[in-house]
Amino acid sequence: DAKTTQPNSMESNEEEPVHLPCNHSTISGTDYIHWYRQLPSQGPEYVIHGLTSNVNNRMASLAIAEDRKSSTLILHRATLRDAAVYYCILKKYSGAGSYQLTFGKGTKLSVIP
């Protein structure tokens, strides 16, 4: 199974940076690291993904450890709208001829005004 380990919850003050950690020690060379988030009462939405190098987009940055066994999602300036559950996911070959995302429980991020 593609296992990731994340803290159950984290808190951040508004307008401060947030670092959301994820451990994925069983990652293999072809697994992509994806991050999704789920706002209250909504479906998940894509945040960012990477393979080996650090990645930036308009929503966040993704820092990947050199050995790829861990990664960190960085929100540069948390807003109240960033309060959500953040999922770190390995996109992995399922063995049945397809690639799948396997969601864990994620990290619930609370943003304090």
Added chain:
Amino acid sequence: NAGVTQTPKFQVLKTGQSMTLQCAQDMNHNSMYWYRQDPGMGLRLIYYSASEGTTDKGEVPNGYNVSRLNKREFSLRLESAAPSQTSVYFCASSEAPMRVSTSTDTQYFGPGTRLTVL
């Protein structure tokens, strides 16, 4: 451009009743998925369709059937609902067929259907 739409938004069933959850996407995506999410849990894959005309089981397929009606539509059917199927159901789609690994096949999710089975 509505993205992924799901109907109904809410549904209450009695044990043993049947129903079909509908999902449609207008992004011309190849792959479509059905997930369920139980309270405090992540999403679990029920079934997926890697391309029009194909369907495959995911992690928790028992008690469900699916139909990929055309490229746009993917329905989930509960033939005989059970209380254990009380959950929030999400449909998703992605551009790439699932049988290839690409770096860009983001999944787009619908708003969900909240199902209660009494």
